[in-house]
Amino acid sequence: MNKILLAVILLFIFPWSNKVDAQELSQKEIYEKRMDLYKKTEAKTDIPWYYLAGIDQFERSIRLVRKDLPKPDRIGGYYIPIEKWVGPGNLNHDDDNPITISFFDGVGRDGNGDGKAERTKEEDLLFTLAQYISKYGVDENKFRIALWDYYKRDLTVNSIMTNVKLYKRFNRIDLDKKMFPIPRGYHYSYKNTWGARRGWGGRRIHEGTDIFAGYGVPVRSIVYGVVELKGWNKFGGWRVGIRDLNNTYHYYAHLNGFSKDLKIGDIVEPGTIIGSVGSSGYGPPGTSGKFPPHLHFGMYKDDGRSVWSFDPYPYLRLWERQERQKDSK
Numbered sequence: 001m002n003k004i005l006l007a008v009i010l011l012f013i014f015p016w017s018n019k020v021d022a023q024e025l026s027q028k029e030i031y032e033k034r035m036d037l038y039k040k041t042e043a044k045t046d047i048p049w050y051y052l053a054g055i056d057q058f059e060r061s062i063r064l065v066r067k068d069l070p071k072p073d074r075i076g077g078y079y080i081p082i083e084k085w086v087g088p089g090n091l092n093h094d095d096d097n098p099i100t101i102s103f104f105d106g107v108g109r110d111g112n113g114d115g116k117a118e119r120t121k122e123e124d125l126l127f128t129l130a131q132y133i134s135k136y137g138v139d140e141n142k143f144r145i146a147l148w149d150y151y152k153r154d155l156t157v158n159s160i161m162t163n164v165k166l167y168k169r170f171n172r173i174d175l176d177k178k179m180f181p182i183p184r185g186y187h188y189s190y191k192n193t194w195g196a197r198r199g200w201g202g203r204r205i206h207e208g209t210d211i212f213a214g215y216g217v218p219v220r221s222i223v224y225g226v227v228e229l230k231g232w233n234k235f236g237g238w239r240v241g242i243r244d245l246n247n248t249y250h251y252y253a254h255l256n257g258f259s260k261d262l263k264i265g266d267i268v269e270p271g272t273i274i275g276s277v278g279s280s281g282y283g284p285p286g287t288s289g290k291f292p293p294h295l296h297f298g299m300y301k302d303d304g305r306s307v308w309s310f311d312p313y314p315y316l317r318l319w320e321r322q323e324r325q326k327d328s329k
């Protein structure tokens with residue numbers, strides 16, 4: 001047999017590699033290494049770990065959906081463009097010398113103490129980020145100003161503050177548990193109606209999934225998140241909006257009412273009851289009963305520049321299945 005062909009076949013059968021990267025670690029190991037990185041940087045710089053984690057997670061989330069940014073492939077998600085790291089006008093794009101980098105006004109700093117400011121080293125990247133924050137100060141208002149100056153976008157500042165709030169409250173970063181919005185034991189049904197035409201309020205396309213259930217059936221938060229919206233809209237009736245750590249916005253509409261004490265800015269967990277199923281909407285505040293009771297659920301993605309809706313149906317099916325599997329164990 002042709003030796004090259006044999007080598008190719010062997011490579012397919014034994015795709016060994018001694019390269020250790022983020023993909024080969026379990027999710028648990030990734031979280032541990034990530035937290036370690038945040039805590040190390042906090043110890044060196046006095047910048048609270050949850051500030052660093054909030055930005056790092058935001059950057060990771062936008063890189064996953066943006067075509068103009070490289071996909072996250074490290075433990076950290078924070079990204080600095082080459083020109084910014086080495087300095088504008090610095091022709092040496094591989095420059096890792098802190099002296100020449102600062103001569104060219106580059107932001108790159110040496111965080112791990114090896115004398116090099118390397119854009120590919122996690123510790124150097126997070127240290128550089130911490131240096132930027134420390135120019136402003138660590139109280140929350142100053143941190144917000146630092147974010148605004150850096151990103152110049154309200155929704156981005158808000159999204160990062162959502163991450164910070166969640167990390168600070170739960171004091172951990174493994175917060176990706178999900179739950180189906182309707183608790184087990186209640187009758188409900190739903191189909192994929194993404195993109196269907198809506199009759200009321202002119203020509204609109206259905207941006208979500210309708211989960212039909214009786215009046216008063218509890219509606220839960222699917223994710224760890226922060227309540228960003230609560231109130232009336234002539235289409236959605238009484239509705240709640242929750243943003244999660246992946247910068248995904250969860251929209252719950254036509255509610256019969258809200259949970260007592262639920263307010264904008266509240267932190268919710270998977271399973272937190274936010275309200276109940278109703279048929280509110282299609283008119284002025286309080287209008288109800290113009291259609292059968294159901295939960296309208298929508299998902300919106302923000303990539304740091306624009307927002308778009310995407311089909312929640314496959315995710316609902318997935319969360320429903322995962323919860324059933326867990327319950328039957």
Ligand SMILES: [Zn+2]
Pocket residue numbers: 206208209210295296297
């Ligand atoms: Zn709907």
